[in-house]
Ligand SMILES: Nc1ncnc2c1ncn2[C@@H]1O[C@H](COP(=O)(O)OP(=O)(O)OP(=O)(O)O)[C@@H](O)[C@H]1O
């Protein structure tokens with residue numbers, strides 16, 4: 001295989017990885033703040049893909065552009081969901097939270113199957129098969145646009161957590177819950193915002209993915225698993241870790257599918273997961289538990 | 291200003307408070323004295339709305355606040371300098387202070403209060419950009435006090451504010467409390483240095499196994515044989 005092919009695969013992997021990273025970031029934010037694992041994360045990504053598919057069908061809206069309104073809508077959904085369904089489970093044992101969210105994922109998948117059927121769907125964009133060429137290296141246009149959009153959303157999120165008072169209050173609640181209650185932070189509201197932000201990430205990422213791949217209702221579990229792998233490799237609760245983990249998994253999977261075969265993709269990312277868990281259980285960017 | 295009536299509190303089956311009643315008058319310093327595990331922190335957390343009492347009333351300016359959520363209690367003007375300081379370790383000193391002013395009552399004068407706090411605690415001014423977790427114990431206690439004052443409280447509950455501090459730092463914390471009280475702040479004080487807290491206090495209560503067993507003026511309890519034996523080692 002030629003050198004330029006490796007460069008190409010590497011770049012494609014990083015670009016796809018940024019979109020994966022954005023999806024995983026949502027899982028990481030929800031877990032890092034609310035301490036609930038969103039087992040329906042991949043199903044929400046699929047839901048966003050359908051939303052993007054429908055918007056494309058109705059208004060010919062580019063899924064990458066649609067990622068913004070879909071993220072906004074998902075924020076509202078996440079906020080309401082935390083306020084109504086998830087909040088009562090925050091102080092319950094983990095296996096009860098697990099049942100709640102797995103139950104939710106099953107509802108989503110079956111609702112999608114009932115409404116849209118099991119067929120795979122895709123969007124035909126004018127630039128779907130275009131690419132930029134850098135010498136001998138070809139890079140898909142769609143991936144470049146998708147990665148750029150993912151970066152924009154991620155940067156906005158970093159800025160929100162870093163520079164706004166609400167962002168600081170969310171970090172405070174994640175840092176010291178007793179301290180948050182002591183100073184009178186409205187923790188339930190902050191949890192709702194965090195769940196909303198988490199779903200906004202997966203909403204934007206799912207919508208962007210609609211421009212990159214085909215989609216079926218059954219894609220959910222594998223995306224949930226993908227997000228888990230990324231978050232654990234990058235380090236639970238670390239935003240930079242989720243993004244870096246996304247790129248790492250993106251590159252690893254892309255390389256594996258050209259060197260060996262596409263079907264070996266998940267094996268490579270799980271091997272990476274096992275390796276990280278064995279050598280650095282807190283993840284690449286995670287802090288060791290005291 | 292604050293009246294607690296017949297408060298019961300349980301952790302599961304274990305009763306932590308049984309029929310606790312006390313009063314903090316406007317402008318007073320009221321001390322609570324009790325051994326480890328007596329229920330002092332539980333009492334403060336129940337008043338703050340962090341723990342839900344099983345029975346009893348907590349009246350603040352005549353309004354029953356028992357069972358109210360903690361952020362609402364805070365917004366009424368009841369602040370807390372909690373046991374173990376409870377700063378936000380990864381947030382900067384500046385951000386920690388701002389978190390004290392997130393309640394609606396304190397939003398308007400946030401910038402003004404921030405300047406006031408940095409003038410009051412110069413050691414914090416030098417460290418505004420530093421993560422709170424990197425401060426010394428004494429500095430963290432100053433931060434916890436300043437953060438609480440950012441919320442413009444009328445009553446502050448101090449839970450062992452000098453625990454783990456050097457003698458000089460502990461004295462500085464107690465002096466700060468005296469100063470704040472002179473400026474009109476009402477205080478509920480739980481302090482391991484029982485002699486010092488009874489000297490400051492206009493009124494005091496002894497809490498044993500979750501129940502009030504003795505009460506009186508600070509001076510009276512300081513002279514009481516039972517208190518001297520049990521808490522002052524005399
Ligand atoms: N979260 C909890 N769950 C169960 N029991 C608790 C909990 N917190 C405190 N207790 C129990 O309630 C009782 C009162 O504890 P509390 O912390 O209020 O005492 P305290 O007077 O503040 O003690 P200290 O001087 O050690 O701070 C103790 O018996 C303690 O073991």
Ligand SMILES: [Mg+2]
Nearest residue numbers: 330331332373
């Ligand atoms: Mg205590």
